[in-house]
Amino acid sequence: NMNTVRLAVERRNGDALITSDRMRIDVKAEFYVRVKQDAQSIAMAAQTLGARTMQPDALKELIEGKFVDALRSVAAGMTMN
Numbered sequence: 001n002m003n004t005v006r007l008a009v010e011r012r013n014g015d016a017l018i019t020s021d022r023m024r025i026d027v028k029a030e031f032y033v034r035v036k037q038d039a040q041s042i043a044m045a046a047q048t049l050g051a052r053t054m055q056p057d058a059l060k061e062l063i064e065g066k067f068v069d070a071l072r073s074v075a076a077g078m079t080m081n
Contacts, residue, residue, distance in 0.1 A: 004034040007060045009067045017075035031067055
């Protein structure tokens with residue numbers, strides 16, 4: 001699948017992110033994922049993602065953890081303001 005796939009990640013309540021001033025924030029973020037259009041990127045995506053690229057829920061399950069880690073890292077460096 002060479003289309004851009006939108007993956008939404010939401011963290012709230014018990015899963016909320018924590019800022020550097022120790023405040024909890026609810027976050028909803030959308031990530032847009034696509035494969036670069038060169039032979040090496042296509043081959044790597046085919047090997048690592050396989051048929052998951054045709055199923056957004058399966059793709060989200062695979063890479064959501066990386067998105068959440070990135071959001072946590074950014075939130076930890078920011079204050080509530």
